[in-house]
Amino acid sequence: MDLGIEGRVAVVTGADSGIGWHTARLLLQEGVTVVVTDRDEEALTKAAAELDAAPDKLFAFAADVTDADSVAELAEKTSAAVGDIDILVQSAGVTGAQGLFHEIDDEGWASTVETDLLGPVRVVRAFLPALRRGGWGRIVLLASEDAEQPYVDELPYCASKAGILSLTKGLSKTYASEGILVNAVSPAFIHTPMTDKMMDKRADERGTDRDEAIETFLDEERPFMELKRRGEPDEVASVVVFLCSERASFVNGTNYRVDSGSVATI
CATH class of the missing domain: 1.10.1220 (Arc Repressor Mutant)
Incomplete structure (x- = not known):
C-alpha cells in the first residue's frame, strides 16, 4: 500500500532501539527522510548505522528530552540539516519509579514525569513551528496501555501516560485546522x-x-x-507509520491500542 509520504521529513525520538528504531526503519522504506534522536550518542550512532540508509535520507542527533536546551538544539540541528519537518514521532520514555504508591517519593514521581510527560511536551513545542509552517503534519505520541488500565506498582508511569492521552486530544483540537493531525499509540508489553x-x-x-x-x-x-x-516492536511501528501517512487523513485525536487485548474494556 502506498502511504503517500514519500519525500516527507520526519523526526523520531527514542530511536536507538525498540519501537522508535523500527518506526524509523519503516518510514525510510516509505521514502521519508528521517532524523533519529536519543540520549545516548554512542547507541544512537550504532542504531543509525544499522538502519543502513543513504546519507542524505538519515540523520542522527543526540538529545535529552528532559533538557529543554538540548531539545531546542535538536530542533536547530534538524532545521539546518533537512529544513522543516512534516512528521513527529515521540517515542522516548522510561519505566520510571516503581513500587507501591506509599513507597515512591517526590523524586521518583518527578523524574518519571520529567521524561514521560514533560519530555513529549518539550519535543512537540520545539518542532511545532516547523509543522505549522508546512500546513501538513502528523504528530504521533507513544502512550501505553497503562494510561487506561493503571498498574499499582508503576503509578508515576501510568499517570504520565494518561497525561499523554490528554495532551494528544488537546493538541488534536488545537491544530487540526492547520492540517496537523495528532494521535497516540498505546502498546502493551512489547519486546x-x-x-x-x-x-x-x-x-x-x-x-x-x-x-x-x-x-x-x-x-x-x-x-x-x-x-x-x-508484541514485537515492528507490530507497533506499523500502526505508528500508518498514522503518519496520507492514508490516515481522517484520523485525529484518537488512541490506537496495540496490546493483544490487554486493556479489558472497549
Missing part, C-alpha cells in the same frame, strides 16, 4: 530493551530465566493479552 530489563529483574527475583519470567508475567499480570506473548 524492547525496557521490557527485557523488567523481565530480567523478575527472573532474578524468582530464581528463574527470562522465558519463564515472561510466561508467569503474562499469566499473573497481563491475563487479557489473548495472544499470550510479547
